[in-house]
Amino acid sequence: MTAALEVTELYKTFAVGKRLIGPPRAHVRAVQPLTLTINKGETLGIVGESGCGKSTLARMLVGLLEPSGGQIKIEGEPLNTADPAAFGRRIQYVFQDPVSSLNPRRTIRQIMEAPLKHLHGMSKAARARRIAEIFSAVNLRLDFLDRYPHEFSGGQAQRIVIGRALAADARILVLDEPVSALDVSIQAQVLNLLSDLKEKFDLTYLFISHDLAVVEAISDRIAVLYFGSVVEIGPAIQVFSQPRHPYTKLLAESAPVVGRPLTAPEGRETELPDPHNPPQGCAFRARCSRALSQCGLERPELVREGADRIIACHNSL
Amino acid sequence: MSFLGLLVRNRLAFAGLVVMLVIVVLALVTPLLPLADPDVTDTANRFKRPFAASVILGTDHLGRDLLSRLLWGVRLSLAVGFASALIAAAIGAAIGIIAGFYGGRTDNVIMRGVDMLMAFPYILLALAIVASLGPGLINALIAVAAVNIPFFARNIRGVTVSIAHTEFVDAARLSGMGDARIILTEILPNVVPVIVIAMSTTVGWMILETAGLSFLGLGSQPPQADLGSMLGEARSALITNPHTSIVPGAMILVIVMSINLLGDGVRDALDPRLRSGALSRPMPSTLVRREEPVPAKETSALLALSGLKTQFHSNGRIHKAVGGVDLYVRPGECVGVVGESGSGKSVTALSVMGLVASPPGVITAGAAHFSGQDLIGANYETLRRLRGDRVAYIFQDPLTALHPLYTVGAQLVEAIRVHHAMPRAKAREHAVELLESVRIPNAEERLDGYPHELSGGMRQRVGIAMALANDPELIIADEPTTSLDVTVQAQILSLLSELQRERGLAIIFITHDFGVVAQLCNRVAVMYAGRIVEEGPTDAILNAPAHPYTARLMACVPELGRGRHRLAAIPGLPPVLDGLPEGCAFAERCHKAKEACRTGEIALTANAVQRAVRCIDPEFRTADAAR
């Protein structure tokens, strides 16, 4: 199996309190040095709560945000500059809010043509052919092309956005919460469409979501993010049913599930640590019922356990 | 509606447009009119009154024909005003777009410069510029334009920044577009309306300003006169011959007023928020216009909604958000209302206490009996006394639901003292107890903190504490955990469930999540397109849904623990609320739909013990209920 996307020690720090001259007052680490591999044809799900750095990671992977350090290799080729045009042919991004990712003052045709024109320099006839092909793949009618984005519902707009990503002819799609702005009945349509497209065009997905069930339903493997770092990676079927990291367990138990009685999985009323003042050692320690004294001193490294599990915990389940 | 259509519909703006057009046409044809030479003096005929022989508007202190001077002056004033507006807008917008788009240091340096210019009271800058260039109309034009550049730059920069950070600009980058192309095709088309709005609201101002400089003798120089310098020259004769002042002054007033009216109209027609009528202030309670007979009280429930219909009337369209809802809650019971967006679940909840924003909301039918009293159509004071005292709300987003400028304590104390007169100190003590009851650590300290200092979960706890302030009998919770993370949601849900048991609260819980309903609610009502399609005990419905919509909605929610699987999606889209089909609203998407589904009213009928469904062919029907 070849890697579609390899990320090595990628991290991002943001400056807070910028000044006109001189260094900023402080730095906040949004993504801790992170290493990940996505295989060709795979769907890797990324799960995490707000503030865990999942969107920052996604934006770095498509070149919209310059990494502070580390390396991104796409299909074996390193791409470390923040140049979306260079990334665009290989990796595309599908945004959470389909409505705001379409320019309200351009027609769908103009929107769809942009990647064909600027990334591939196609002729007018070739563009029309390609658009027709893509529109049939995402189940949209061709007469939509001369309308404006506000005339479409969320589900249709998201299909258009997916269509635009396909038009760039990239083999890898980063899907950043692609269905969380949609209603459940529409969400299922879009998720199914994504599965079909993957098969049809031989795509690789990085699927980011806060919804465990959605991620589980679409992914081959799942990575769990907490406070900017990966705490656990494993096969989708196992990660939430047999969690190894205490945070994964907490997540799985917090998700409301029909037929499971309501219990507070956490005794304490605790929440995320303060990014301006990050804790020493394991970031999850304060909320963890299995914390050891070691956890307060040393950050746990990601360690491979068994064939397909990777966990960062001193006292895993 | 088209831009012109909107403009014409606005009568005042239209009047402004007409007046403006007349003036512009007059100004354009002035050279062709048979007028006296505006600059020829005739001191023998000075200070002729208006309508005196041969001179319609009279003559000025040098005997020059006022009508002629007025029209030539209008020409000059308009030209200078529009020219300076165009120059200021063009330069200001260019600066603003560059600063806003590139951000960072470029932005910083440019905007510091702009701030510097804005640190002057504008006339000082204009005076300084005129002082340096020397008096003259062109120099006045330059000064007025220069003084207004910072205003445009700042305005346009703000808009550009927000557009430069939208997803569609990111998408354009990923489509291989360069900066220049993005500015031209993505940013500019979205900024132009803002530039036009800013211009249309400042042209009048700029005409006043250039007239002002001329009035001071710093603009147009004799014998040439614009309206300002005519007024300036006439000032010395104000008392003896007021008409020489009134004529040019009134003209300026008419011009600027018509421009301002037109400008407001342009703004209203171009601003997307104003266009949708969003800038209406919601009234203290929802408008009630019941045209059908008011349903009588039927049950002994704590709250019983019967036949509730709430609509949104805007731009001549009627959205039937709630189309006849019957729902009841008994004391100590938790009822879930489940539905997708647009199903009318939140509007139903807000209608109870008249909290639906009106305009555009109108309750057109139904009743809400709370302890026997009908709340729909109750007068404002009755509603106000019940709100927060016996019926309390918890809202979705705890950040926007709390007042950002008052401390948590002040907001809690207010909630208490509005209904129970007590000394501030005592109310404060009670507030501490409330915060402790929702398990906020360091309750005493938190009281003096502001909402923005709390995390999302803590804020929602404050929201819950506020709802509990007066020991209500009923809490209506409108998606209280939707904006929270799963782990925090679990904490809040278990807190709510505990409070409900301890205090014997009745809860109406609005959500889109079946998992949450299953864990919290005794009974559940499923809504689709403004109506309840199925209702009954939670377990029964979740185990054996009777309405095809309920069944299929549950099936298309991915289930945790099943691993990778294909979802059973519902085809099609929910119907639009301003054009609901006859019969069952779900028929379009339903695999069981037949002809009968699309005709006539389909009633919510009992199909099993304590269960009801709005379907002519439900998934099942038990024998005893069918009778």
Added chain:
Amino acid sequence: MADYILKRLVSAIPVLLGISIIVFLIMAMIPGDPAMAILGSYATPENVEKLNRDLGLDKPLVQRYFIWLGNMLQGDFGRSFSLNRAVLHEVLERFNATLVLAGTSFVICSVLGVAAGTVSAARQYGLADKAITFAVLLGISIPSFFLGMMMILVFAVNLRWFPVSGMWPIYGERDLPSLISHLTLPAMVLAAVATGVIARLSRSAMLEVLRQDFIRTARAKGVHERSVIWRHALRAAMVSIIPVLGVQAGFVLSGAVYVEIVFQWPGVGRMLVDAILKRDILLVQGGVVFVAACYVMFNLAVDLAQSLLDPRIKT
């Protein structure tokens, strides 16, 4: 808080320097020889050269700026040739008169504008709203100099309720009642435009705030409508109204120029216009820098008021 005030004070220094540079550069752009303008018909080549040397105009631009700045910091704004008087003395005296006029107007327009805007928003589309909207439109469309002239015609000439012009009676006591009677018309005229702008902005700020979720929360709590409007909504709206008040103070100061001319008010605006017409550059320069500096300090106070109101601004 003290830290915040200090920080803001320090941050005003570059702004003040920037203002002095802008004014200096604009004045340095003046074509022709200022000495010629000063000397007029006495401008023999020797005289011009001597005056240039005396004024330091033969030195390079940067050096001239620093000399000028250094002198200003020591309170030496130069000498007005047209008045034959120290610029600072003249400016201070005139600025006092302007402060009385503009200050009164500013208080009137702030109170009236905010109140009118709030009432207008709370009674949207009602009779009060329509009346206020019309008055506001009139206010922002009428040139203040024309309004001033009409007021003189009606209230001073025809009705004789107020004096026609000036700050003090020519003969008689310079006491408060006589000041008030002289002040009433010009202060009202000056306030008219700014009241309109503030009322307009307050109205839209209030409408914006009244749609917010926390207003619904207040109503859901059972808060009286009066308190919803005047406590919850107005306080939140003040966050966007206060900066406008700061900007409007600049407009009041600007409008004062016209009103001072129309009413013969012995303020700094009239002085500046006279100075420009007489090409008394040092007086213009000094006057502009002084008033602009005062305005910067005023805006600093507005910022501080804002930070007191809004806890989200980091102090």
